[in-house]
Amino acid sequence: MWADYADHGKRFAIAFDRAMLLSAAEEGRRYALFPMLYDRKVQISGTEQIVDHAIQLQRRLNLSSHDIEQFWLEEVAFSLMVCGSRFKHNKWQLEHEFRIAVQGGDDITPFTAAGRPRVAVPFDRNAVVRIVRGRRAAADLKPAQIRERLKRAGYRDDLPILNAST
Numbered sequence: 001m002w003a004d005y006a007d008h009g010k011r012f013a014i015a016f017d018r019a020m021l022l023s024a025a026e027e028g029r030r031y032a033l034f035p036m037l038y039d040r041k042v043q044i045s046g047t048e049q050i051v052d053h054a055i056q057l058q059r060r061l062n063l064s065s066h067d068i069e070q071f072w073l074e075e076v077a078f079s080l081m082v083c084g085s086r087f088k089h090n091k092w093q094l095e096h097e098f099r100i101a102v103q104g105g106d107d108i109t110p111f112t113a114a115g116r117p118r119v120a121v122p123f124d125r126n127a128v129v130r131i132v133r134g135r136r137a138a139a140d141l142k143p144a145q146i147r148e149r150l151k152r153a154g155y156r157d158d159l160p161i162l163n164a165s166t
Contacts, residue, residue: 007134008134008136009134009135009136009137009164010134010136010137010138010141011134011137011138011141012131012132012133012134012137012141012146013131013132013134013164014128014130014131014132015128015129015130015131015132016123016127016128016129017126017127017128017129018033018098020123020124020126020127021033021100021123021127024122024123024124024127030102030108030121030122031100031101031102031121032100032101033098033099033100034086034098034099034101035086035096035097035098036086036087036088036092036095036097036098036099037086037087037088038088038089038090038092038093039090039093040090043087046083046086047080047083047084050076050079050080050083051076051080054071054072054075054076054079058071058072082101085099086099100121102119102121108120108121125154125155125156126156128155128159129159129160130159130160130161130162131146131150131159131160131161131162132161132162132163132164133146133161133162133163133164134164135163135164135165137163143161146161147159147161
């Protein structure tokens with residue numbers, strides 16, 4: 001994560017209160033928050049469960065040959081892609097990464113940052129619980145400068161700002 005989100009440790013990471021983010025998701029209507037899966041056996045098991053369930057569903061629905069092809073290409077392939085998007089090599093398990101999937105809605109605003117498509121996801125500002133400075137954080141990212149940025153953005157004054165240890 002440091003390579004993409006903290007510029008190889010030269011920037012900072014934001015730590016969130018997972019329970020607050022989950023409650024703001026409005027039971028999945030706004031977004032879904034899910035943990036990454038690092039265990040290869042769990043990854044394989046999840047994939048096998050999707051395929052097994054798809055086979056049983058196909059049999060139960062008694063689909064035509066045309067519908068079977070569409071079912072596997074659209075429904076099952078989509079489910080496998082969603083499942084696979086949660087997989088990460090076990091060497092990254094110390095990250096304890098969660099990802100967010102945005103469902104859409106009137107308050108979701110797309111934008112581009114650093115040439116990459118993004119969406120703004122509204123959440124309670126109190127869900128931010130600390131800031132972690134990268135080990136190689138630039139001089140303009142001293143705690144005082146970070147605190148000023150947070151203040152301008154409307155975050156509380158007492159957020160802990162820690163230095164990364166790894």
